[in-house]
Amino acid sequence: MKISENWLRTWVNPAIDSHTLSNQLTMLGLEVDDMDPAAKPFTGVVVGEVLTVEQHPDADRLRVTTVNIGTGEPLQIVCGAPNVRVGMKAPVATVGAVLPGDFKIKKGKLRGIESQGMLCGASEIDLEDKIDGLLELAENAPVGVDIREYLDLDDHVIDISITPNRGDCFSIRGVARELGVINQLAVTSPEIQAVAATITDEKNIIVETEGCPRYLGRVIKNVNTKAPTPEWMERALARSGIRQHSILVDITNYVLIELGQPLHAFDGGKVHGSVYVRQATSAEKVVLLNDQEVELTDDIMVIADDEKALAIAGIMGGLSSSITDETTEIFLESAFFAPLHIAGRARRFGLHTDASQRYERGVDFELPLIAMNRASQLIAELAGGDFGPITVAENEGYLPKREAIELNQSQVDQLLGYSIESSFITDALTRLGCLVTVKAEGEWSVIPPSHRYDIAIYQDLIEEVARIDGYDNIQMSLPVIDVKLAQYQDQFELAALRQTLVTLGYQEAISFSFADAKLEKQLNADVQPLALANPISSDLAVMRSTLLSSLIPCVQYNVNRQQSRVRFFEVGLRFDYQDAKSINDLKQIPTLAMIAVGSKTAESWHAKPQVMDFFDLKGEIEEVLAAARIKAEYIPSTRSWLHPGQSAEILVNGQSIGYLGRLHPSLENDLDLGVTWVVEVDLKAILQKYVSNFTELSRFPSVRRDIALLINDNISVREIQQLIENTGGELLDSTWLFDVYTGQGVEDSKRSLAFALLWQHPTRTLEDSEIKTGMDNILQVLETTYQATLRAS
Known part of the structure; x- marks a missing residue:
């Protein structure tokens, strides 16, 4: 604006x-x-009056004038403007004047005739040219007055x-x-005098919609629509970005900018019968002032007479009832339209008017009468006319309600973070136009003014207080947080688990939590399945005790359809109903299960298919556990449905969290499957929180020593490796098995196991004596515990 x-x-x-x-x-x-x-800076331009105009003797388009600027002798000025004439008043740039663009006026001659200045058009003093020629000033413009002062250009x-x-x-x-x-200043509004009715003519106003709680109308006859718009009004409108139209339109625009109330003047002779404020009928059409014909819908509010719609309420008037130079009677409208009944309607027709812009945001519902009186006053002064009474149609039940808001000092202090004196709060809210009642020290009941739609809750009042106090005065302080922060922990999320398994080549299966009782028994003969009272089908009749009873049928389905390589995983619940006497005793255990049949990798041009074995499966589950930051150990499994030599229990901190391995060959045969590898682990054991730790890498060289042990083949590698790690001391960084040998040169009951031992110190280089001591200790303990001996090379 x-x-x-x-x-x-x-x-x-x-x-x-x-x-x-x-x-x-x-x-x-x-x-x-x-x-x-x-206007841009300029000097030396005054109001002048043209006294004489004569033809230049040597130029057809030039005139020789004498101009009075109120300083004694008139000035002789040569002028080429077509509208120069005797008696007119126009700006005069005197000798020595500096016009915009640093254009200096000097005494000179034009075709031999001396010129003592320049008569100016609007563009010479940085105003808009409306005519070709001089800027014509009002007849009562005082001669000799600085044009910047007269035209109020120091604005x-x-x-x-x-x-x-x-x-x-x-x-x-x-x-x-x-x-x-x-x-903290009083606002001085112009003195508005109500114009008394001089005639009895009025329009019957009928409001048929709740979107217009208040509508004022007034009949004004014998208006001079050709009266000129005064220069002060034209200037004020121009600086508000509004072009001059006619006296009545200019007056309504002036009141709009001055008070904020949109007004509209209809040609009274074109309004037939009563005035209605109603909703449009479907497919009703109206031609607007911009010559645009629009088709209305029933959510559009219109102003209408007995015959047709005259205007879209709160947006734009219609062409059929517009004021022309022949208009002598008008019907002046001043109304309050509810914002929600105007919002969005203008944009629907590609319109954006000054009226809709204000009505959409909310216009003071107490303003229509003030604006009607102000417009009537200006019309009477500038265009004359006979005024009928102001007709008011309103429904107070639909007017906005100004409810009291309760506010107290503690709310202000808490929201702002600092204290403001209660006297300032009372004064600020009062100056904002609120009706403030002090209930007690630091307690207020506040009724917002009719023009403030944005004040509805106590937080709005506090915002206003802070705004008036000044945002620069808001004190900066860090918030006080009286909490003890928990140690930060990462967690292996379910999404990351799924992504890890997909990366390993598995596809997720989603199945029912019900299973076939026969399959449950095949997997575990000791289980007593909990039957459903009303199963979906016979093969989904019991609660599953293992996710394998859901995954195995999926694999069978795919194998029977010529899919030789199948890899599935499922995340879901299995049910432990051991010792469960009722459904309430049922334990639901979140579980991850994996199943794979076929080759290790898919067939391709660059690699032949390899048969999947136990260690391939173990490597995959170790990748999952590594992603979860879990270190596991493995011992042989004794579960009846697993192959006794190709299966293992997964231990974490000595406790089993699941198993991996091959299905028992007899079970594979019963299920008509080939070699089938399975994994089932407790999901909660995988999705554990952990704290990431970093140990700085040693800058000093490591030393590797290898040992090959002859040891009884009934001793597990896990036991041997644990003993080495426990005996090696702090300097032993890591150890791993890299070779297993049985055959020629090794007794039948024994095998050769080769271990690599890596030694390193974080802050210095190791000495040979330290490594030798560690190696000797390890060999001595191995010999004492397992009767192990070093194998000769």
Whole structure:
């Protein structure tokens, strides 16, 4: 919104310069985008009156004039403007004047005739040219007065960005209120005198929609629609970005910018019968003032007479009832339209009008009568006319309600983070136009003014107090957090688990939690399945005790359809109903299960299919456990449904969390499957939280020593490796098995196991004696415990 600074200062005039005023508005939330001067700087231009005009003897297009500028002898000025004439008043740039663009006026000769200055058009003094020729001033313009003073050119055009919640500031009145509050000054509004009715003519107004709680209308006859718009009004509108039209349109626009209330004047002779405010009928059409014909819907509110729709309410008038030069009678409208009944309608037709912009945000519902009186006053002064009474149609039940808001000091202090004196709070809210009742010290009951739709809860009031106190005064402080922070922990998430398994080549299966009782028995003869009272089908009749009873049928289904390589995983619940007497005793155990048949890798051109074995499966489950930051150990499994030599229990901290291995060959035969590898682990054991730790890598070299042991083949590698790690001491960094040999040179009951031992110190280089001591200790313990001996090379 653009407004004139000087016009604003007629309402409230704080003792501050333009720059400070601009900053104040911005800090109040009314951001000033630009503040441009009304005209660029220039000097030496005054009001002059043309006394004589004669033809230049040597130039057809030039005239020799004498001009009175109020300093004694008239000036002789040669002028080429086509509209120069005797008696007119126009700007005169005297000798020594400096016009915009650093154009200096000097005494000179034009075709031999001396010229003592220059008569100016509008563009010469940085105004808009409306005619080809001189800028014609009013007949009563005082001769000799500086043109900047006369045309009020020492002014600024303030361009303010109004936020959607501050519709009350779309006017001089609204902005002046804000400046008055922040500077603690009274706002001086123009004296508005109600124009008494001189005739009895009035229109019957019928409101048929709740979207218009208040509608005012007035018949004015014998209006001079050809009356000129006064220069002060034209200038004020121009600086607000509104072009001059006719006296009646200019007056309604002036009141719009001044007070913020949209008005509309209909040609009274074109309004037939009563005036209706109603919803449009489906497919009803109206031609608007911009010559655009629109088809309406029943959610559009219109102003209509007995015959047709005359205007879209709150948006734009219709062409059929528009004012022309022949108009002598008008019907003046001033109304309050509910924001929700206007919002979005203008954009639907590609329109954006000053009226819709304000009604969408909310116009003060107490303003229509004030604006009607102001417009009537200006029409009477500038265009004359006979005025009928003001007709009011309203439904108070649909008017916005201004409910009291309870506020207390503790709420203010808590929300702002610092304390503001209660006297300032009372004063600030009162100056904002609120009705403030002090209930007790630090307690208020506040009724917002009718123009502030954005104040509805106590937080809004506190925001207003902070705004008036000044955002710069808000104290900066760090929040006090009286909590003990828990140690940060990472966690292996289910999504990461799924991604790891998919990367390993498995596809997720999602199945029922029910299974076939026969398959449950095949997997574990000791289980007593818990039967469902009303099963979906016979093969989904019991609660599954293992996810394998769901995955095996999936594998069978795929194998029977020529899919030789199948790899599935499932994350779901299995049910432990051992010792369960009822459904309430049933234990639900989140579980991860994996199943694989076929080759290790898919067939391709660069590698032959390899048969999958136990160690391939173990490597895959170790990748899953490594992603979960879990270190596991493995011991042979004794589960009846697993191959006794190709299966293992998975131990974490000595406790089994699941198993892996091949199905028992007899079970594979019963299920008509080939070699089938399975894994089933407790999901909670995998999805554990962990704290990431980093140990700095040693900058010193490591030393590797290898040992080959002859040892009884009934001793597990896990036991031997644990003994080496426990005996090697702090300098032993890691150890691993890299060779197993049986055959020639090794007794039948024994085997050769070769281990690599890596030694390293974090802060220094190791000495040979330290490594030798460690090796000797390990060999001695191995010999004592397992009767192991070093194998000769």
